[in-house]
Amino acid sequence: MIVLAILLAGVGLVLACRLAFTLAIYALPLLTGAAVGAAIHTHGVGLVAAALSGALAGIVALAGCHIAMETLRPSVLRTGVVVLFTAPAAFAGFHLAHGVTALLTSSEPWRQFMAMSGALLASAAAWMRLAGRREPSRPEPAARRVGSTTTP
Numbered sequence: 001m002i003v004l005a006i007l008l009a010g011v012g013l014v015l016a017c018r019l020a021f022t023l024a025i026y027a028l029p030l031l032t033g034a035a036v037g038a039a040i041h042t043h044g045v046g047l048v049a050a051a052l053s054g055a056l057a058g059i060v061a062l063a064g065c066h067i068a069m070e071t072l073r074p075s076v077l078r079t080g081v082v083v084l085f086t087a088p089a090a091f092a093g094f095h096l097a098h099g100v101t102a103l104l105t106s107s108e109p110w111r112q113f114m115a116m117s118g119a120l121l122a123s124a125a126a127w128m129r130l131a132g133r134r135e136p137s138r139p140e141p142a143a144r145r146v147g148s149t150t151t152p
Helices: 002-042 047-071 075-104 108-131
Strands: none
Touching: 002 047, 002 075, 002 108, 047 075, 075 108
16 A cells, blocks of 8 residues: 555655646746735725736737747847746746755755756756747748749
């Protein structure tokens, strides 16, 4: 019975880490929404209004970055958007790995090493998911289209 519990705990940990790395690209809108909501709440606005404004800020951040990824053609600008997304993913990966290793070991150097590894893996996962997107398609000139009836 104890072996089954250990196996199920390991499977659960692997699935939780996979989910965290899959959702790493959404760290920027989440942190944006949380920061805006917390800032508005500290100025005396109610909790519901702060939560709604934080959610709206997160949606605007996500939509703005997705629109930028779809419309920007230069690779340098697209890389800037990808870096903008991967920085909060690294932050989230660091704290996720630090929290998980806090449950498993008491050695501080080992925890820091694992947390840095988690930050690197989370940022790499976000980078690969975002950088793997296709660049915006450019329309072909009419003379190069297949089946064009124009003659040179």
